[in-house]
Amino acid sequence: MRSEFSYICPKSLKEALEILTDYGKRARVIAGGTDLMTEIREGKLEAELLVDITRVPELRFIREEGNQTSLGPLTTHAELVSSMPIMRGAPVLGRAAHSVGSVQIRNIGTIGGNIVNASPAADTTPALVVLGAQVVLERRGGERTLPITDLYLAPYRTVIKPQELVTKITFDKVSNGWSSSFIKLARRKALAIARMNVAVLAKMEGKRAKEVRISVGSSTPTPCRMEKAEALLKGTVPSAAIIEEASQAVAQEMVERSGVRSSTGYKRPAVQGLVKRALQEVLAINQ
Amino acid sequence: MTMVVKGKVGESIPRVDALDKVLGKARFAADLKMEGLLYMKVLRSDRPHARIKDIRTEKAEQMPGVVRIFTHKDIPGKNRTGIINKDHPVLADEKVRFIGDAIALAVAHTEKQAEQAIGEIRVEYEDLPPIFDPQEALRSATLIHEKGNLLYERDITKGDVEQGFAESDIVIQRTYLTSMVEHTYLEPDAGVAWIDDEGRITVCASTQNPHYDHHEIVTSLALDPSQVRSIQATTGGGFGSKLDVTVQCFLALAVYYLRRPVRLVYTREEAYLATAKRHPLIMKYRTGVHRDGRLMAMDIDILGDTGAYGSYGIAVAGRAAVHATGPYRVPNVLVRSRMAYTNHPFCGAMRGFGVPQVAFAHESQMDILAEELGMDPFEIRLLNAFDRGSETATGQILKESVGMRECLRRVRKQRDEMQKVSAIPGKLVGMGIGAMWYGIGNTGVKNPSSACAELDHEGRFTLYTGAADIGQGSSTVLSQIAASEMGIGIEDIRLIRGDTALTPDAGATSASRQTYISGNAVREATGNLRKSVLAEASRFLEIPPQELTMEDGLVKSMKDGEILTTLEEVTARSYSEGKQLRAEGFFDPPTTNLNPETGQGIPYATYAFACHVADVQVDPNTGEVDVLRVVAAHDVGKAVNPSNVVGQIASGVAMGTGFALMEEFVPGQTRSMRQYLIPTVKDVPVVIPIIVEDPEPTGPFGAKGVGEPALIPTAPAILNALAQALGERIYHLPASLERVLKACRREGSS
Numbered sequence A: 001m002r003s004e005f006s007y008i009c010p011k012s013l014k015e016a017l018e019i020l021t022d023y024g025k026r027a028r029v030i031a032g033g034t035d036l037m038t039e040i041r042e043g044k045l046e047a048e049l050l051v052d053i054t055r056v057p058e059l060r061f062i063r064e065e066g067n068q069t070s071l072g073p074l075t076t077h078a079e080l081v082s083s084m085p086i087m088r089g090a091p092v093l094g095r096a097a098h099s100v101g102s103v104q105i106r107n108i109g110t111i112g113g114n115i116v117n118a119s120p121a122a123d124t125t126p127a128l129v130v131l132g133a134q135v136v137l138e139r140r141g142g143e144r145t146l147p148i149t150d151l152y153l154a155p156y157r158t159v160i161k162p163q164e165l166v167t168k169i170t171f172d173k174v175s176n177g178w179s180s181s182f183i184k185l186a187r188r189k190a191l192a193i194a195r196m197n198v199a200v201l202a203k204m205e206g207k208r209a210k211e212v213r214i215s216v217g218s219s220t221p222t223p224c225r226m227e228k229a230e231a232l233l234k235g236t237v238p239s240a241a242i243i244e245e246a247s248q249a250v251a252q253e254m255v256e257r258s259g260v261r262s263s264t265g266y267k268r269p270a271v272q273g274l275v276k277r278a279l280q281e282v283l284a285i286n287q
Numbered sequence B: 001m002t003m004v005v006k007g008k009v010g011e012s013i014p015r016v017d018a019l020d021k022v023l024g025k026a027r028f029a030a031d032l033k034m035e036g037l038l039y040m041k042v043l044r045s046d047r048p049h050a051r052i053k054d055i056r057t058e059k060a061e062q063m064p065g066v067v068r069i070f071t072h073k074d075i076p077g078k079n080r081t082g083i084i085n086k087d088h089p090v091l092a093d094e095k096v097r098f099i100g101d102a103i104a105l106a107v108a109h110t111e112k113q114a115e116q117a118i119g120e121i122r123v124e125y126e127d128l129p130p131i132f133d134p135q136e137a138l139r140s141a142t143l144i145h146e147k148g149n150l151l152y153e154r155d156i157t158k159g160d161v162e163q164g165f166a167e168s169d170i171v172i173q174r175t176y177l178t179s180m181v182e183h184t185y186l187e188p189d190a191g192v193a194w195i196d197d198e199g200r201i202t203v204c205a206s207t208q209n210p211h212y213d214h215h216e217i218v219t220s221l222a223l224d225p226s227q228v229r230s231i232q233a234t235t236g237g238g239f240g241s242k243l244d245v246t247v248q249c250f251l252a253l254a255v256y257y258l259r260r261p262v263r264l265v266y267t268r269e270e271a272y273l274a275t276a277k278r279h280p281l282i283m284k285y286r287t288g289v290h291r292d293g294r295l296m297a298m299d300i301d302i303l304g305d306t307g308a309y310g311s312y313g314i315a316v317a318g319r320a321a322v323h324a325t326g327p328y329r330v331p332n333v334l335v336r337s338r339m340a341y342t343n344h345p346f347c348g349a350m351r352g353f354g355v356p357q358v359a360f361a362h363e364s365q366m367d368i369l370a371e372e373l374g375m376d377p378f379e380i381r382l383l384n385a386f387d388r389g390s391e392t393a394t395g396q397i398l399k400e401s402v403g404m405r406e407c408l409r410r411v412r413k414q415r416d417e418m419q420k421v422s423a424i425p426g427k428l429v430g431m432g433i434g435a436m437w438y439g440i441g442n443t444g445v446k447n448p449s450s451a452c453a454e455l456d457h458e459g460r461f462t463l464y465t466g467a468a469d470i471g472q473g474s475s476t477v478l479s480q481i482a483a484s485e486m487g488i489g490i491e492d493i494r495l496i497r498g499d500t501a502l503t504p505d506a507g508a509t510s511a512s513r514q515t516y517i518s519g520n521a522v523r524e525a526t527g528n529l530r531k532s533v534l535a536e537a538s539r540f541l542e543i544p545p546q547e548l549t550m551e552d553g554l555v556k557s558m559k560d561g562e563i564l565t566t567l568e569e570v571t572a573r574s575y576s577e578g579k580q581l582r583a584e585g586f587f588d589p590p591t592t593n594l595n596p597e598t599g600q601g602i603p604y605a606t607y608a609f610a611c612h613v614a615d616v617q618v619d620p621n622t623g624e625v626d627v628l629r630v631v632a633a634h635d636v637g638k639a640v641n642p643s644n645v646v647g648q649i650a651s652g653v654a655m656g657t658g659f660a661l662m663e664e665f666v667p668g669q670t671r672s673m674r675q676y677l678i679p680t681v682k683d684v685p686v687v688i689p690i691i692v693e694d695p696e697p698t699g700p701f702g703a704k705g706v707g708e709p710a711l712i713p714t715a716p717a718i719l720n721a722l723a724q725a726l727g728e729r730i731y732h733l734p735a736s737l738e739r740v741l742k743a744c745r746r747e748g749s750s
């Protein structure tokens, strides 16, 4: 049976934070509702009050400030896809957002919801991880800023307190000299949750890879960078052999972090294939 | 003045129901609103196999808004339903046999109250050992049904297989597996029931067979047939699942007691939990071939899991057996096809009735043989394909309308003319063929249809048919047949369909039978009416009837086409003399029962034939598959509405792509479309349809059927294309990411 709850729709950030402080665990934030509605349908929502933040004007923005881009949590996937600042300064995030669900889901689902829901398969997360995104959490009378990787405790669990809202996501622009790739692997070509996804950023200096960042979704207990593979690539002149080695390193690191599971038989080779394809793309190396 | 009327047989006119659907005017069962409407919810078993010791409803009855709770004790008639064998209780009595079995009904003033009441019904169970494997079911001492766990066995013997294998140069043996598949029609099952003006219990539901629903309601309530009326609501797809009764008997039971309108609409989750699935089959094939490529022998063993109830299990086992050889001449055949009960969700009819499964097996075998022989896959099929005069495994001689070779040739030609797909770096490409045959109508049993045509006193034409249009287009096609036969335009035809109080029984919308069988009934009814009209006209005009013809709504002279009178005038004069213009039509395809031991006989009057060729691209590192394009040729006899045929072909390819690559219903895990993926438009290939018309003399204007054939060759073609791309074969559907990658790695390591 569907969950039952009261509903409130604050009109300012202040009001929203007041309500969250007053209700604590008894309240739950709803943005686009594309994750929460399935919980409600299954009767799994435990909160008694649903706080709809979609009318809070302070939470909806895309801004460029100097070398930084910052996003309000209510930014929808569709807005990310069609935003010039994103396409210029963080195309990897634009591509990730483009792979989410369908037109309908992208029109209503938000980046804040995608982050906080903490699904291991969330598509924007690996992109935000390679961008080195910082997430601002606000509560009444205070705020803290955490790197995105520090938000997560386990699949579907974060450090975010019931009194807190994600109010901003920031990252440095990656334009000059950077190239990027986002690839999603799923059981069908649209409207599917990622079986795995990968985001890669690389900065070249002449023929050498100055820096490479790799993050793979649905592969590790919490989102992270694949540091061993990154270290292997750093400073090298990319070649098919190095890409092969780095892809293997990612697969190995995945198994080290997640242990061997029933899905490993598929995921180990597949992640290697996926990372290889992404690296070939960013480093412009054909097989 | 002559006006050329539109909508004759052979014209691609829009569907007669398209505009109402596009404008949102069509009323589906869930759209029906009535004063004083009550709402129903169903309590379902959460045990796969258990004896019911007690059902306590007192507390639920006291819940706010609850009108009444129903259990099996309330059923006045027979508590067993089933289209072929009656083993399915309306409401569980002694036992539950799968997770989802209906146990009790709550009727309340709101849906929510009904749902809350369901939560307060207490069922006391005694668990029994569950069985989830058909092989185990046949060995087990635990009986799911009293008569045993084997639902049915169909054997076919022709020639001497051992002799055939002895004369073969190559013999190959393989086992093929398919998965349970969920129909995922757009509209979850729904219905509303009430007492109509004539005091009848009236059920209006989403269904493929209103006359069968009527029969089950009558039996479960022990009423006279005249006391029940069953109406087909506009139906949003069925694919076979809406051939079983779902909401109908529940609603009728409530109205029987309450005499008030009641509504039941399944959620998607309930439609997944409680309705039929496609039978998973285990198919063991041993095929022998002469070195010149001629098939010599096939020994085939098929075992299916029908789950908790029979539903269409017997039909699937029978049809799978008859079609197991594929569309090929095989002198020596031995088939054993069995269905076993398990405690899985019950499996029933789904587009193709077992033929999509066996086609995967026989087409894989053909490609393996071609490879072993070093023969081209087209050549081995052309060499063995049925032709006029060929004999099937059941000993039937195919006399007319055998377009198998023509389909193969046309597909091959089309492919030769198209650009080859070339692999992009890092990907593999492959091309594969799938061929099929499909018997139109039910297997070796009577399955008649009747229709009625009428002209009222103002000359308005009405066609009455029980045939349920579930989105496949039968209303359009039957109207076109009537229009052509009557010589009037499609817009002059009023169609009354699917209402047991008004329309004659047309049988089920299944087995690709409505164009062929109901089409014939409609043609006969209309033809008879036309004869009456001409006889009347002849009387008034004093011209012999054989010198008259009807065209564009006018009675004309056969000799010079002179317009002599109009339909309106003829009917007006007839009615003024108290003469009604109404005629009936009937058709039952000429078939024979299959011999119970040897399976010999004439199971179908005619067959459709088809061939698909698929091009695929595979990423060998991840197992991702792109189906790039499918060329699909279908011998439909005559395309009554070519754009409808193309629509069926395109939808069949889409559904076949899902069957090939992603659809797998896992009982206990698959709960909704969240876990169960069907192809999106991005997954569906470009489809190049080719319509082949080898006319069927017994068909209306030469027509056969295409609804199920459209699906069948797709998965075999994709799987054969994958085998070519990978150099390794997949024997288990669907070819998921995991299975494809595993096959890639097998190849890589060898």
Ligand SMILES: Cc1cc2nc3c(=O)[nH]c(=O)nc-3n(C[C@H](O)[C@H](O)[C@H](O)COP(=O)(O)OP(=O)(O)OC[C@H]3O[C@@H](n4cnc5c(N)ncnc54)[C@H](O)[C@@H]3O)c2cc1C
Binding pocket: A028, A029, A030, A031, A032, A033, A034, A035, A036, A037, A053, A073, A074, A099, A100, A101, A102, A105, A108, A109, A110, A111, A112, A113, A114, A115, A116, A117, A121, A122, A123, A124, A164, A165, A166, A167, A191, A192, A193, A194
């Ligand atoms: C059909 C379908 C397809 C989908 N496909 C994809 C896909 O391909 N890829 C993918 O990644 N996801 C997919 N999703 C999941 C979902 O759409 C995304 O995760 C989306 O970004 C969630 O955003 P939302 O605004 O709808 O979140 P909501 O459902 O409103 O909220 C999700 C969670 O975040 C919390 N929350 C939301 N905003 C804030 C905030 N500012 N501060 C604190 N907490 C907050 C809520 O309390 C809740 O716990 C799909 C969902 C559906 C229904």
